Amino acid sequence: MTPHRRDFDALVGEAERAPIGGWDFGWLDGRAVEDRPTWRYFDRVAERAAAVGRLLEVQAGVGSMIGKLPRLPQLPGLSVATEGWPPSVAVAAPRLRARGVHLLVASQERQDLPFAGGTFDLVISRHPISIRWDEIARVLRPGGTYFAQHVGPDSLRSLSEALMGPLPGGTSRDPEVEGSAAESAGLVVRTMRVERPRTAFHDVGAVVYFLRLVVWIVPGFTVERFRDRLLALHDEIGRHGPFVAHATRFLIEAHRPG
Numbered sequence: 001m002t003p004h005r006r007d008f009d010a011l012v013g014e015a016e017r018a019p020i021g022g023w024d025f026g027w028l029d030g031r032a033v034e035d036r037p038t039w040r041y042f043d044r045v046a047e048r049a050a051a052v053g054r055l056l057e058v059q060a061g062v063g064s065m066i067g068k069l070p071r072l073p074q075l076p077g078l079s080v081a082t083e084g085w086p087p088s089v090a091v092a093a094p095r096l097r098a099r100g101v102h103l104l105v106a107s108q109e110r111q112d113l114p115f116a117g118g119t120f121d122l123v124i125s126r127h128p129i130s131i132r133w134d135e136i137a138r139v140l141r142p143g144g145t146y147f148a149q150h151v152g153p154d155s156l157r158s159l160s161e162a163l164m165g166p167l168p169g170g171t172s173r174d175p176e177v178e179g180s181a182a183e184s185a186g187l188v189v190r191t192m193r194v195e196r197p198r199t200a201f202h203d204v205g206a207v208v209y210f211l212r213l214v215v216w217i218v219p220g221f222t223v224e225r226f227r228d229r230l231l232a233l234h235d236e237i238g239r240h241g242p243f244v245a246h247a248t249r250f251l252i253e254a255h256r257p258g
């Protein structure tokens with residue numbers, strides 16, 4: 001076995017053995033770098049949360065958004081998060097309990113929000129899988145706001161195509177489609193911004209770990225199935241440096257008329 005192949009096998013083996021629990025990218029520190037959108041979503045959420053009395057985070061993952069909002073000024077009097085994926089719930093529950101945030105385990109399929117209409121001043125979500133706009137409009141009070149950062153179309157497409165080959169185009173996660181759906185539900189879209197932040201993978205192990213965690217980038221991913229493509233990617237990184245792809249993010253702010 002050549003040193004090059006031993007290096008590949010060591011990197012891939014390490015990534016395959018790494019535990020995956022909840023929505024945690026800490027293992028990638030120093031091995032992959034993802035730029036953030038320029039609008040600084042977390043900071044803008046913190047500003048808005050300080051000015052409202054009732055806050056809901058939809059599809060909160062491991063609670064790293066609402067669970068890290070500044071303590072001063074204090075969190076809104078009613079702060080609630082929903083999440084449905086069991087590994088994320090296990091991580092989020094103690095984190096949010098310590099902050100006085102109520103965690104509701106909600107169905108990932110139906111996405112009904114079991115709250116009375118007009119309950120919340122502010123609804124937030126970072127990278128939701130999908131959104132029930134009718135439910136968002138229903139639980140917002142008149143004058144309330146949905147303020148979220150969504151994944152946009154063709155996010156990390158070059159990484160998908162590096163393993164799967166050319167992919168057809170489509171309108172999935174199109175900001176204009178989402179905006180129209182929000183307005184059809186009775187909301188008024190006031191902000192829509194789109195950016196393509198850079199993501200760089202410094203070794204093939206980082207790619208393997210990422211694809212194990214973010215399963216929709218390469219559906220059905222296994223090292224055995226995509227070994228030849230991964231080896232080609234390993235060669236490319238060795239010759240040219242980090243493999244660079246671009247995510248798509250869009251910021252949407254929509255209000256329920258008062």
